[in-house]
Amino acid sequence: MTRLPPLRRRVLSWYRKHKRDLPWRRTRDPYAIWVSEIMLQQTRVETVVPFYRRFLRRFPGVSSLAKARESQVLAAWSGLGYYRRARHLHAAARIVVRRHGARIPEDRASLLALPGIGEYTAAAIQSIAFGRAAAAVDGNVIRVLARIGGYTGRRDSATLRRAVTATAESLTRGPDPGDWTQALMELGATTCVPRDPLCDRCPAARDCVAKRRGRPDRFPEAQRAVLPREEHRVVLVARSGRRVLLIPDDADARATWTLPYARLGASSSSRAARPVLGSGRAALGDLPRSRTAARAFPYPQGTTHVRSIVRGSRRML
DNA sequence: CAAGCGTGGCG
DNA sequence: TCGCCAAGCTT
Known part of the structure; x- marks a missing residue:
């Protein structure tokens, strides 16, 4: 030493x-x-x-x-x-x-x-x-x-x-x-x-x-691998311009909700297309400005839908 | 103390 | 495309 x-x-x-x-x-x-x-x-x-x-x-x-x-x-x-x-x-x-x-x-x-x-x-x-x-x-x-x-x-x-x-x-x-x-x-x-x-x-x-x-x-030895997991829920999606509002059907106030990009055939690069929607009973956020993001986002302007959303999480093998 | 949390870059 | 990981913290 x-x-x-x-x-x-x-x-x-x-x-x-x-x-x-x-x-x-x-x-x-x-x-x-x-x-x-x-x-x-x-x-x-x-x-x-x-x-x-x-x-x-x-x-x-x-x-x-x-x-x-x-x-x-x-x-x-x-x-x-x-x-x-x-x-x-x-x-x-x-x-x-x-x-x-x-x-x-x-x-x-x-x-x-x-x-x-x-x-x-x-x-x-x-x-x-x-x-x-x-x-x-x-x-x-x-x-x-x-x-x-x-x-x-x-x-x-x-x-x-x-x-x-x-x-x-x-x-x-x-x-x-x-x-x-x-x-x-x-x-x-x-x-x-x-x-x-x-x-x-x-x-x-x-x-x-x-x-x-x-x-x-x-060095150091490898970490354990993780498995992704999806949860499907029903939420209300409202969009006005780049503003997006999500209201989940139940109130897990600590979860952060995003929309199911993976089902759109999105590659990892367009994961950036996910709007950030905060958490709580109602989540409000902006769509990213990029053109890719706009294309990947399937909810039309000025309409309201009920869709399933995905909550990604990780679990040890 | 393991699980959960966002996103982007790399091979 | 996929898995791993990156200037961690909280519960």
Whole structure:
């Protein structure tokens, strides 16, 4: 483990040379960094960028976000997915205004108390926005450190997570905690990628146990496969222009409803044609602007139908 | 702690 | 076309 500090230095200098120019790397505003971290949960950088720009234009600070109606926040989030993140972010903004005088808290406990902020996001905000040493362990970090350390176990196993977290915590100590947090994730996102990692340009190649053993792509072990499942229900569909209203026949207030794109023969690329319809008793949303989306949407202008809809979900094998 | 949550990209 | 996965959190 005496080799870890040189490893940290090499990865940091690699990051400064190769990091992507991303909008949230051009600010030190904790609110903006918070928004970026929430959007980036389970979502790729390239997907987030346009949403991040629009969202910050629409809600430039925590106070404007807190003042907005939830429906406005959801509208700005529409198309990004995982809509609970938007509800949590909005609720958290109101808490920050009320309880913290509209300043993003710096300490771990206060951050964790905000809806939508877990261990990873709290540590990411602490290090990136406030320069505090905190180990942000996300999927990238698990993969990168599992490979470097040669740790076995599945990506979501408690054992692997513990081993990685211990290593990550020992590595946080040192200069520039925020850059370090981002460096490790950047390495995972661009070089130490899940399949076919680019070891010949990796600053940690000489430290990497998985590479030494061969087949670094085998770390961490594969996740279990999942099966899709469909539920068919009856809903009322009303459309006016690009506005769409869904009223399900029963009130599962927590479900997010979309229309049955799969039955239209839609390919994965036109899954984007699904209107985002929020959740609850009645769900209101907009059709995407693209021509493909308009073609894939079978409900004519100005009419009302009763159709079946699909709720996609996942189940372990 | 497993399940559920949206969407897009890749081989 | 299909399966897997991606800057996780909540219940």
